[in-house]
Amino acid sequence: MIYEVTVGERRLRVEIASDGRFLVDETVVPAEAVETRRGWQWSVRIAGRSHEVTVLTSDPLRLLVDGNETEASALDERAAAASRGAGAVRGGHHELRAPMPGLLKTVHVAEGDVVERDAPLMTLEAMKMENELLAPARGRVVRLAVGAGTKVERGAVLAVLEEAD
Amino acid sequence: MRVIRACHELGIRSVAVYSDADRQALHVRLADEAYPIGRASPRESYLAPAKLLDVARRAGCDAVHPGYGFLSESADFADAVRDAGLVFVGPPGDVQRRLGEKTQARRLAAEAGVPVADGTADPVRDLEQARLEARRIGYPVMLKAAGGGGGKGMRAVASEAELAAAWRMSSGEAAGAFATSALFVEKLIERARHVEMQILADAHGGVVWLGERDCSIQRRHQKLIEESPAPSVDEALRERLGEAAVRIARAAGYQNAGTAEFLVDARGAFSFLEVNTRLQVEHPVTELVTGLDLVALQLRIAAGEPLPFTQSDVRRRGAAIECRVTAEDTHRGFVPATGRIALLREPAGPGVRVDSGLFEGLVVTSDYDPLLMKVIAHGADRTEALARARRAVRETIVAGVPTSLAFHAHVLDEPDFVAGRYDTGYVSTHWPPRSPARLDDSAATAAALVAVLASRGRAAGRPVASPDGAWSRAGREEALR
Numbered sequence: 001m002i003y004e005v006t007v008g009e010r011r012l013r014v015e016i017a018s019d020g021r022f023l024v025d026e027t028v029v030p031a032e033a034v035e036t037r038r039g040w041q042w043s044v045r046i047a048g049r050s051h052e053v054t055v056l057t058s059d060p061l062r063l064l065v066d067g068n069e070t071e072a073s074a075l076d077e078r079a080a081a082a083s084r085g086a087g088a089v090r091g092g093h094h095e096l097r098a099p100m101p102g103l104l105k106t107v108h109v110a111e112g113d114v115v116e117r118d119a120p121l122m123t124l125e126a127m128k129m130e131n132e133l134l135a136p137a138r139g140r141v142v143r144l145a146v147g148a149g150t151k152v153e154r155g156a157v158l159a160v161l162e163e164a165d
Numbered sequence: 166m167r168v169i170r171a172c173h174e175l176g177i178r179s180v181a182v183y184s185d186a187d188r189q190a191l192h193v194r195l196a197d198e199a200y201p202i203g204r205a206s207p208r209e210s211y212l213a214p215a216k217l218l219d220v221a222r223r224a225g226c227d228a229v230h231p232g233y234g235f236l237s238e239s240a241d242f243a244d245a246v247r248d249a250g251l252v253f254v255g256p257p258g259d260v261q262r263r264l265g266e267k268t269q270a271r272r273l274a275a276e277a278g279v280p281v282a283d284g285t286a287d288p289v290r291d292l293e294q295a296r297l298e299a300r301r302i303g304y305p306v307m308l309k310a311a312g313g314g315g316g317k318g319m320r321a322v323a324s325e326a327e328l329a330a331a332w333r334m335s336s337g338e339a340a341g342a343f344a345t346s347a348l349f350v351e352k353l354i355e356r357a358r359h360v361e362m363q364i365l366a367d368a369h370g371g372v373v374w375l376g377e378r379d380c381s382i383q384r385r386h387q388k389l390i391e392e393s394p395a396p397s398v399d400e401a402l403r404e405r406l407g408e409a410a411v412r413i414a415r416a417a418g419y420q421n422a423g424t425a426e427f428l429v430d431a432r433g434a435f436s437f438l439e440v441n442t443r444l445q446v447e448h449p450v451t452e453l454v455t456g457l458d459l460v461a462l463q464l465r466i467a468a469g470e471p472l473p474f475t476q477s478d479v480r481r482r483g484a485a486i487e488c489r490v491t492a493e494d495t496h497r498g499f500v501p502a503t504g505r506i507a508l509l510r511e512p513a514g515p516g517v518r519v520d521s522g523l524f525e526g527l528v529v530t531s532d533y534d535p536l537l538m539k540v541i542a543h544g545a546d547r548t549e550a551l552a553r554a555r556r557a558v559r560e561t562i563v564a565g566v567p568t569s570l571a572f573h574a575h576v577l578d579e580p581d582f583v584a585g586r587y588d589t590g591y592v593s594t595h596w597p598p599r600s601p602a603r604l605d606d607s608a609a610t611a612a613a614l615v616a617v618l619a620s621r622g623r624a625a626g627r628p629v630a631s632p633d634g635a636w637s638r639a640g641r642e643e644a645l646r
Contacts, residue, residue: 003620005613008604012613024610033614039622040508040564044611051611054508055619056564065612067559068602069571074616100500101531105337120330123337126501126531129317129385130337132330154503 094161102126171460184210228252237443254467274437277416282436284351305353312343316386357428362410371472374407391447392486396585453485453543484550488573504566512557
């Protein structure tokens, strides 16, 4: 299987050959990897250099490499091709998502309201700090997904806006 | 945890309380006794005085240590502890009241001859009055909660256009966090350093200052790095800050450990901010520099003992620096993050201290403060302390939740910080870094390999590449060629 990998700003093609050999950009790399914690940490030796790589978070993938944090991604070729085809969000609609987990304290708008860009839509309390969530664009509130007093997870859709002229 | 450790050393029986969310917490496991006090929401557990006192009574406690969050600065709680016939480890309620309301504390400091920043003499009633006061003082100003600290309710306001929105959010925060939603207005001192002075006061009139900490590295007005000595403070300024703190403590009739906070401007002029009437999160910095155990001293003072030393006995040795490791996504504006700790490696070695409540399996929720652990390094001088801090931070691994560790690693190596050139605006001007640290080819290759292995493992629903798997053997053979 061949993977398209990014590490920070680098792009690499990584192949694990059927005989188990490891190729980077079509060159065999003399690497030895030992999993030191299942699914989370590997000790990797490459030509005598010793590296410790830990998965810090998997979505998005962040790795700790010898004490340095870096973003990374690995897609097998089929998935990489598919993701290039997708991408377009439904035109004219904006989803307001929770930027952090917390308690939705106040909802300042009602469905049907037309709001200006940067108008406060909701107040989200997280770690005892209040954060005003602002409208990403001028538009009409077509859906309020949650009400005040609800605990929300990061990434949860809170409201949907339809762009208005 | 910190208090339990002191109790164990002094042979004092320790009794912990915990909310439903904290049944597995380390303080519960380490204490001699532990009692549940209710649900995860602080108001139903850690902020419920009746429940706390009920446990104290049932367990036969002599004293209550309030820690450094929750009720640690509640005068009413200090009174309630005393009225229940117990000893409160901290200043008495009336002293806390004198200093806890910030405008009153400012007045007290001014009367004690300590410089105070221009601001309103009393809390302001409403937005209209805030507008008038801010005009009088001149923008930029700070809106602050009169009822407490910790960055809650605090906002910088650059111009009148921002005042209304800031007022609304700050009032809301203050109402949620403190007994009063009252705010006051203070002149914002730009390019200032946040320097605080640790004091100890006994019940017999003995007051000493122990040294300062620079706490300017902040986000949302909450501290991320503290160090002592402060790079910008010389011996003369140190003594003036120490004497100012002692004057305030005497004027307030202070008892126990406390901290006077100051802003020091670019010319070395200082003004009083507030007194924290409790042990502070960053107290280990002072402990490492002075060799004193502040919690043990708190307990002795609370027991009525006089301070076992005088001002001239206080010795400061070397430098110490603390990194507060938080569960936050530093790449998205330090938003709090949640998750389960999957892997943990705490640093160790010469000159390194770790104060931590972390363990593998701990679920970090949004119920409490995002502070995970403190990594504190001590050295013969600032250079050695920095080298040890840098080494310790890079040795630390916390996987499963985004943390501030990369931020700390960056700052400890960043030329302005290393040179001691920083103020409270540092984080906004120095983070995120313009050019992130680049991996060399070998490290990047190792990372790429692990990115694939980790993704394959997840896709298959199981980890791949056992140590003796076929390709790993092949790799080893390659390595031997």
